[in-house]
Amino acid sequence: MLLRMSTLFLRTLREDPADAEVPSHRLLVRAGYVRRVAPGIYSWLPLGKIVLENVARIVREEMDRMGAQEVLFPALLPREYYEKTGRWTEYGDTLFRLKDRKKADYLLGPTHEELFTDMVKGEYSSYKDYPVTLYQIQTKYRDEARPRAGILRGREFVMKDSYSFDLDDDGLKRSYEQHRDAYIKIFDRLGMNYKIVFAMSGAMGGSASEEFLAPTPTGEDTFVHCRDCGYAANAEAFVTPAPPAYTGERAAQQVLDTPDTPTIETLVDFVNANHGLGITAADTLKNLVVKVTTPGSDTAETLIIGIPGDREVDFKRLEAALAPGEPAIFEADDFARHPGLVRGYIGPQILADLGIRYLVDPRVVSGTEWVTGANEPGKHAAHVVAGRDFTPDGTIEAAEVRAGDPCPVCGQPLIIDRGIEIGHIFQLGRKYADAAELDALGPDGKPIRITMGSYGVGVSRAVAVIAEQRHDELGLVWPREVAPADVHVVGTGKENQIEVATRIAEELEAAGLRVLLDDRSSASPGVKFKDSELLGIPTVLIVGRGLSQGLAELRDRVGGAREEIPLAEAASRVLAAVQAESA
Ligand code: ATP
Ligand code: MG
Numbered sequence: 001m002l003l004r005m006s007t008l009f010l011r012t013l014r015e016d017p018a019d020a021e022v023p024s025h026r027l028l029v030r031a032g033y034v035r036r037v038a039p040g041i042y043s044w045l046p047l048g049k050i051v052l053e054n055v056a057r058i059v060r061e062e063m064d065r066m067g068a069q070e071v072l073f074p075a076l077l078p079r080e081y082y083e084k085t086g087r088w089t090e091y092g093d094t095l096f097r098l099k100d101r102k103k104a105d106y107l108l109g110p111t112h113e114e115l116f117t118d119m120v121k122g123e124y125s126s127y128k129d130y131p132v133t134l135y136q137i138q139t140k141y142r143d144e145a146r147p148r149a150g151i152l153r154g155r156e157f158v159m160k161d162s163y164s165f166d167l168d169d170d171g172l173k174r175s176y177e178q179h180r181d182a183y184i185k186i187f188d189r190l191g192m193n194y195k196i197v198f199a200m201s202g203a204m205g206g207s208a209s210e211e212f213l214a215p216t217p218t219g220e221d222t223f224v225h226c227r228d229c230g231y232a233a234n235a236e237a238f239v240t241p242a243p244p245a246y247t248g249e250r251a252a253q254q255v256l257d258t259p260d261t262p263t264i265e266t267l268v269d270f271v272n273a274n275h276g277l278g279i280t281a282a283d284t285l286k287n288l289v290v291k292v293t294t295p296g297s298d299t300a301e302t303l304i305i306g307i308p309g310d311r312e313v314d315f316k317r318l319e320a321a322l323a324p325g326e327p328a329i330f331e332a333d334d335f336a337r338h339p340g341l342v343r344g345y346i347g348p349q350i351l352a353d354l355g356i357r358y359l360v361d362p363r364v365v366s367g368t369e370w371v372t373g374a375n376e377p378g379k380h381a382a383h384v385v386a387g388r389d390f391t392p393d394g395t396i397e398a399a400e401v402r403a404g405d406p407c408p409v410c411g412q413p414l415i416i417d418r419g420i421e422i423g424h425i426f427q428l429g430r431k432y433a434d435a436a437e438l439d440a441l442g443p444d445g446k447p448i449r450i451t452m453g454s455y456g457v458g459v460s461r462a463v464a465v466i467a468e469q470r471h472d473e474l475g476l477v478w479p480r481e482v483a484p485a486d487v488h489v490v491g492t493g494k495e496n497q498i499e500v501a502t503r504i505a506e507e508l509e510a511a512g513l514r515v516l517l518d519d520r521s522s523a524s525p526g527v528k529f530k531d532s533e534l535l536g537i538p539t540v541l542i543v544g545r546g547l548s549q550g551l552a553e554l555r556d557r558v559g560g561a562r563e564e565i566p567l568a569e570a571a572s573r574v575l576a577a578v579q580a581e582s583a
Helices: 023-030 046-065 079-084 113-123 169-189 264-274 315-322 332-336 348-354 431-436 459-469 497-510 525-535 545-549 567-582
Strands: 002-004 034-038 041-044 076-078 096-099 105-108 132-141 156-166 195-198 209-215 221-225 232-234 254-257 285-293 300-308 326-329 357-360 369-376 379-385 415-429 439-441 447-449 451-458 487-491 515-518 539-543 551-556 562-566
Touching: 002 497, 023 034, 023 459, 041 046, 046 132, 046 156, 046 169, 046 459, 076 079, 079 105, 079 113, 113 132, 113 156, 113 431, 113 451, 156 169, 156 459, 169 209, 169 415, 169 451, 195 221, 209 221, 209 459, 254 369, 264 379, 285 332, 285 369, 300 348, 315 326, 348 357, 348 369, 348 379, 415 431, 415 459, 431 451, 451 459, 487 497, 487 525, 497 515, 497 539, 497 567, 515 525, 539 567, 545 551, 551 567, 562 567
Parallel strands: 002 515, 195 232, 300 357, 487 515, 487 539
Antiparallel strands: 034 041, 076 105, 096 105, 132 156, 156 451, 195 209, 209 415, 221 232, 221 415, 254 379, 285 300, 285 326, 369 379, 415 451, 439 447, 539 551, 551 562
């Protein structure tokens, strides 16, 4: 491959795009890799397309190596498939829906469990056919609420999704482990820094699920990890260790006058100063009212969440815990419709009578006592005991996780970081096989329900994540396997530098390298150097002022080293640099 910049469809930008929040977005646009069409919708220019294909090729090679077989589904899908599994409604506003000329409902596929299941059901019938793993690299559509950072969170994006089909749980575990190994190889080859964390397995039962997260301060996923035992989990999947239940005696409930105590701090100060208590915010129980809608239904359930007063509700954890239900804050007019709920003074003591579901933080175990609302304006109650004065309907993981909280495995203080999800592996189980009645005929003639796994890699997102992790103040710094070229040969000057550069570039191409050649006669050396730094090809060879002394300059964009070398050795030195890295 030899790309000549004199004709290459590329215009780099000197200015940052106005809407760029993160370095990867800024640099990919400035370096002419992608261009915005609409929010979360981007076009790929020639260099960007090469990088995207390089990522896809690495993913494809590792999927093929693990024995998965590539297929390709349409993005435009009829409603029926998603109706059967309930996802036509469950997906809510994230699903792009459209109608054909006969007014039949269609969607643009956000993920393809339904289609893979149906395809396997159509082709396979005997236990002898299984196991099988299929994958595709394909464009997905999700009307994300907050498309962000260019291709990092798109509304149209490229994903590798694969699905394993096994006869039993052991088979599923094997398929899962194979994917885990393949993902490790993929992300290592992509030159990414990443962490494997426990993830939510959702409403489908306790089967295993892990995410591959690229740690970056601009990431949207919060995860916790333990330096001592290696435990790592997405904040949504973090399970709060519950203290043991308390079975001793407790004082009787006591209602306290607490005027002008709108916040937890003012309440704690007031009851300590005026009622002789010695409590902290962690001894108060605050109650948050939410209304929860289930996609497809227009009524909302009123739900109250009780958490210790020293913690905030983490809305993402709350959403994950209630999914596919969607919580929203209770507004003034909602309170108006529930006169039993005294805003600011709600306590769980009356919720059973009001018929309102009450879920508590796992720390609110039986026998714990709390200062909480007394369900009267200006009044709170002390010594309100769980299991005696109120009985929760269950627990919920809705409270924030904080740095220093105890590790659920070893008890040591946890660390909190942010990351971007680059991959997800998930033991789905039989949800989709049940919906499609996907069975294999067993050796005894009886049907065996198939069990599935689903596994995703964000292919277009990976381009942004690599850029996010691999850049400096001058521009991008691609790892060689994904770089748009192995070497950037730059000819600068008024003599025959461009001719010599072209000759070396052709020689390198003939030796099998992918070469980008700056043979523009109109651009100044300064512009060419800036572009070369911005574009981020790992090895740069400059044929410039030194030509008359028979010298060229070899630059390592990754390590930053610069060296004057004899022109006669230029090609062999570039080859050596490329081969040293691929070895
Ligand atoms: P996120 O939490 O970031 O929205 P997700 O949980 O919705 O991701 P999956 O449904 O598991 O993601 O999709 C598999 C992979 O596809 C993700 O690991 C991610 O790398 C990628 N991906 C998901 N949504 C997007 C998007 N909007 N833009 C680009 N890539 C995405
Ligand atoms: Mg998502």
